[in-house]
Amino acid sequence: GESKIITGRLRWEDMGDTWQVLLPRTIDPVGPDSISDFASCTSVSTYEDTEALRADVDRYDAVIDRLIDLSAETLRAAENLKVVSKHGVGVDNIGVETASELGIVVCNAPGANARGVAEQAITLLLSARKRVLAADRHVRGGAWDRHQFSTREVGGDTLGLLGCGNIGSTGGELAQGLGMTVVAHDPDGDPADAPARVAMVDRRGRRGGT
Secondary structure (H helix, E strand, O other): OOOOOOEOOOOHHHOOOOEEEEEOOOOOOHHHHHOOOOEEEEEHHHOOOHHHHHHHHHHOOEEEEOOOOEOHHHHHHOOOOOEEEEOOOOOOOEOHHHHHHHOOEEEOOOOOOHHHHHHHHHHHHHHHHHOHHHHHHHHHOOOOOHHHHOOOOOOOOEEEEEOOOHHHHHHHHHHHHOOOEEEEEOOOOOHHHOOOOEEEEOOOOOEOOO
16 A cells, blocks of 8 residues: 555754754755755765764754664664654665654655556566577577567456555556556555556455455
8 A cells, every 4th residue: 555654743843053954875966956055965875884884973953764774773873863864665774663753754745656666567478478688698608589579469368566655556557558467466455556457366366355
């Protein structure tokens, strides 16, 4: 299902003159530039390892996170931290319960990259079916036996989705556009919320189950 992680409350009076913000190793400079009028940004690449970060993390008011270690231990050391903004969806690397306990706001961006990930999945599916990598090596080797790489079209095939959240639903829609039948198993989902023309199945592949 769709991720919605929001804990704590951030008040305007918590905003100081200049915020210290920790950034992921790579980020489009447009983001940091957009908050430069009230924030001083530092890349996590400044620190050699997690221990070095943990020793200095108490100076940050906010973290824009991708893969930064924000375990319970790190969050407890971040005495001035007010908000963690996930640059993506998953929050496995964040001690959300500890953040709630400490009053630190944690938020993410569900669906922000769903289309891109779904398109990549379909790209890989087509690449495997069409044997793109093997054909590329074949041609680069100076051969041209194209009949060796003749394959069936995906139209009429069935695609199975494990999980039917933002990414799964978008991938299913793209697959349907290619003429595929889509079934999905989502133990946390409600069959009534299934996307149009996607049949929910149980663990044994029986339709109508979760």
